[in-house]
Amino acid sequence: MIFRQMFDAASGTYSYLLASRCGGEALIIDPVLEKVGRYIELLNELDLCLVKAIDTHLHADHITGLGALRDRTQCITVMGQQSKAEIVSLRVDDGDRIDIDGISLRVIHTPGHTDDSYSFTMRDRVFTGDTLLIRGTGRTDFQNGDPRAQYESIFNRLLKLPDQTLVYPAHDYKGETVSTIGEEKAFNPRLRVQSVEHYVELMNNLKLPNPKMMDVAVLANTRIGLSQGEVARRGWAATTTEFAHAIHRSDVAIVDIRELSEQEKEGTVPGALHVPYAMLADSLRPQGVLHQTALAKKLIFVCTFGERSAMAV
Numbered sequence: 241m242i243f244r245q246m247f248d249a250a251s252g253t254y255s256y257l258l259a260s261r262c263g264g265e266a267l268i269i270d271p272v273l274e275k276v277g278r279y280i281e282l283l284n285e286l287d288l289c290l291v292k293a294i295d296t297h298l299h300a301d302h303i304t305g306l307g308a309l310r311d312r313t314q315c316i317t318v319m320g321q322q323s324k325a326e327i328v329s330l331r332v333d334d335g336d337r338i339d340i341d342g343i344s345l346r347v348i349h350t351p352g353h354t355d356d357s358y359s360f361t362m363r364d365r366v367f368t369g370d371t372l373l374i375r376g377t378g379r380t381d382f383q384n385g386d387p388r389a390q391y392e393s394i395f396n397r398l399l400k401l402p403d404q405t406l407v408y409p410a411h412d413y414k415g416e417t418v419s420t421i422g423e424e425k426a427f428n429p430r431l432r433v434q435s436v437e438h439y440v441e442l443m444n445n446l447k448l449p450n451p452k453m454m455d456v457a458v459l460a461n462t463r464i465g466l467s468q469g470e471v472a473r474r475g476w477a478a479t480t481t482e483f484a485h486a487i488h489r490s491d492v493a494i495v496d497i498r499e500l501s502e503q504e505k506e507g508t509v510p511g512a513l514h515v516p517y518a519m520l521a522d523s524l525r526p527q528g529v530l531h532q533t534a535l536a537k538k539l540i541f542v543c544t545f546g547e548r549s550a551m552a553v
């Protein structure tokens with residue numbers, strides 16, 4: 241496995257690059273906009289193809305690299321179901337999996353720091369975002385934060401993981417890089433509370449100043465979606481009415497580019513070809529199914545929020 245922990249000193253953010261092998265697919269968790277150039281360089285150096293960029297939650301202290309990475313690598317963006325980001329390619333919920341070649345993250349909804357906070361587990365480790373930090377926990381006083389929900393997320397979800405599970409948070413301000421669930425149970429001062437009421441009282445009295453970049457970052461992070469206006473302006477987008485008519489036309493092929501897990505959750509499109517976004521490039525090569533189909537038919541791409549379809553077009 242390839243695993244890189246990368247640090248943005250300005251915001252104290254850790255970003256994580258994961259891949260199963262050189263030459264394979266990669267994903268990145270919590271990328272920072274200012275570091276996107278470095279991530280691209282590293283992806284090239286390690287011969288990796290970035291396919292998913294994921295944020296654990298909508299950040300208030302830095303601008304996410306999700307949009308820039310999507311524009312530069314055509315990867316898809318992933319956030320939780322509750323995220324205030326207007327458009328992301330794929331939204332996940334508790335119990336879902338985020339898969340790339342050779343790597344599978346299990347998604348745990350861990351609200352509290354924000355209502356869209358998620359953690360991701362993989363084999364021996366957990367990426368905790370700002371829910372559980374090393375000897376700390378994420379503040380709960382803005383963005384629909386809720387100390388009661390956070391107590392639940394930490395005590396009843398994260399601390400139920402095996403003690404030896406490695407903990408990789410989204411931030412650290414003291415230079416710590418990794419901990420374990422067992423260590424946090426034993427030594428995290430925020431977790432030495434007798435009850436949920438005690439935790440709520442503790443968190444409600446932290447009196448922290450707002451992050452310096454908060455207003456700028458939150459606004460920017462809600463607007464990471466790919467502008468689909470240009471696709472529509474060129475006449476390359478179909479309305480739902482046009483789509484409903486097109487389904488019955490013999491000279492049109494509907495191509496569902498969602499993942500299998502999305503189809504299982506949301507249902508399928510009758511008569512549509514299924515080519516997940518990650519397979520699109522292969523399928524469009526001269527011997528590929530879509531290339532052959534497109535010689536005789538017009539293709540209409542379908543996804544969940546329009547972002548992947550716009551990129552496919």
Ligand SMILES: [Fe+2]
Nearest residue numbers: 298299300370
């Ligand atoms: Fe945060």
